[in-house]
Amino acid sequence: MTSEWQPRSGLWTLDPAVLHLNHGSWGAVPLAAQREAALLRAENEANPAAWFRALPQRVASARRELARWLGADEAGFALVPNVSAGVTVALAAVDVPAGGRIVVTSHGYGAVRFAADRFAAARGASVVEVPVPLTASPDDVVALLTPAVGAADVVVVDQITSPTATVFPVDRLVSLCRAAGVPVIVDGAHGPGLLPAPVPVGADFWTGNLHKWACAPRGTAGVVVAPEWRSRTLPPVVSWSEHGSLPERFDWQATADYVPWLAAPAALDVLDDLNWPAARESVSRLVAAGADLVAKAIGSEVPDLAAPAPTMRLVALPPSVRIGDKAAEEALRVRIARDAAAEVNVCVHDSRAFLRLSAHAYTGARDFELLAARLPALL
Ligand SMILES: Cc1ncc(COP(=O)(O)O)c(C=O)c1O
Structure with missing residues (x-):
């Protein structure tokens, strides 16, 4: 997979052993903001x-x-x-x-x-x-x-x-x-x-x-x-x-x-230092290419949404993956986290199940390549 985006993971403190592809759920706080928060907490406790x-x-x-x-x-x-x-x-x-x-x-x-x-x-x-x-x-x-x-x-x-x-x-x-x-x-x-x-x-x-x-x-x-x-x-x-x-x-x-x-x-x-509005465009292209790669790897497709979110993409899960309720959704998230060392979201709409992949400035092509390599064995 090719991408012009050079991930800026050094600005965050995310565990490099994990593929972090679920920014959309909980965000991720950059080190500079963590440090500022730590200084403020120390002041509060003083x-x-x-x-x-x-x-x-x-x-x-x-x-x-x-x-x-x-x-x-x-x-x-x-x-x-x-x-x-x-x-x-x-x-x-x-x-x-x-x-x-x-x-x-x-x-x-x-x-x-x-x-x-x-x-x-x-x-x-x-x-x-x-x-x-x-x-x-x-x-x-x-x-x-x-x-x-x-x-x-x-x-x-x-x-x-x-x-x-x-x-x-x-x-x-x-x-x-x-x-x-x-x-x-x-x-x-x-x-x-x-x-x-x-x-x-x-x-x-x-x-x-x-x-x-x-x-x-x-x-x-x-x-x-x-x-x-x-x-x-x-x-x-x-x-x-x-x-x-x-x-x-x-x-x-x-x-x-x-x-x-x-x-x-x-x-x-x-975000300002990253020139985020321009970076976001590159990250959007990255997640679009990454979703295509993952979809191909699992024999599935990226649904043709009229207006996909800039840095999130759905990948359809194969029909063999059945998600009947919230517990099944969570069970699949947990299995992917454990067996593929990847954090992704699992969503259901109109009874169809999808992975929702997110990217931010810390995400790189490698995250999608590794997910694409690991997922087929566990779906
Ligand atoms: C569309 C939408 N609305 C509301 C929420 C709730 O956000 P919070 O948990 O921060 O209240 C979320 C969280 O993911 C969301 O995606």
């Missing part, structure tokens, strides 16, 4: 009282820096620990009457679906899942969602889907919801670091993780709230900031570990 006294100003400054990096309106950008929290606060803010509808798609993230289920049940409402085929074009996605949006009280859509690694036409979906007067919550878990402008204009709520593709320490995410929702959008934890206003109201989540938020800008510096 004088916890002084640390917490100085914290509000430091959190506010990190928050503003992250908002600028995302291109988000600083006045509407609040910090949360993860996208699950971001979706939860957004769903809690919107009105869904008894008998109402929360619309989601069949590409949604499992835990986000659980959040929709929880809020629907609490309000006597229901969740309507719009089936979207794997290879749907952006036009198809918009056409499939149009009738459901008309009858929705709120719509939850992904920016980049998790089980299918597809970029959804979020700007068009936001316009569709706006035109119908229906609030839209955009799950942008994978947007920061993968999309040039991850915060869509006009969305009522967008939430994204910085601990995935932006490589921040885990526990770093944001929610962008449109002006009309700010006064009623409350932090996930009720604490002393209860009577403040957004975004400051989210800065204090009680006694907790705030180091990831403060160290996150150090991860963004690493």
Whole structure:
């Protein structure tokens, strides 16, 4: 396999004995950001009282820096620990009457679906899942969602889907919801670091993780709230900031570990030094070629997605590999980790099972070559 990309694995501390091809699930924190976090933790433990006294100003400054990096309106950008929290606060803010509808798609993230289920049940409402085929074009996605949006009280859509690694036409979906007067919550878990402008204009709520593709320490995410929702959008934890206003109201989540938020800008510096927008293009070509190689090795194919995520690719698993439930998915991940020394994700959509391969700046052609050499014996 040829690739022009020279992996920058020296910037991370990943175990070289393992093929790390699942960045999309948990991210990976570069050494510089780990060091910054370690320094901050040492400062915290040297004088916890002084640390917490100085914290509000430091959190506010990190928050503003992250908002600028995302291109988000600083006045509407609040910090949360993860996208699950971001979706939860957004769903809690919107009105869904008894008998109402929360619309989601069949590409949604499992835990986000659980959040929709929880809020629907609490309000006597229901969740309507719009089936979207794997290879749907952006036009198809918009056409499939149009009738459901008309009858929705709120719509939850992904920016980049998790089980299918597809970029959804979020700007068009936001316009569709706006035109119908229906609030839209955009799950942008994978947007920061993968999309040039991850915060869509006009969305009522967008939430994204910085601990995935932006490589921040885990526990770093944001929610962008449109002006009309700010006064009623409350932090996930009720604490002393209860009577403040957004975004400051989210800065204090009680006694907790705030180091990831403060160290996150150090991860963004690493991406800047890598000239990440250009590097990402090379890494995208790498993962596309790598997925083809792996598919060929296992006698399978890369599905022809209309808009594959820049640095993630699906590889269909042969029909002989049957994945009936979550336990079987995990069992295959574990087997590949143990027998191929490779971390990959295993996903199911429309009853078809796939590997989801991810690449970041530390990934090289060798990772895919070794996976392609090892997988056939264990599938
Ligand atoms: C599309 C999508 N939404 C939400 C999440 C949840 O992210 P977190 O666990 O950081 O809350 C993920 C995580 O992988 C995801 O891929």
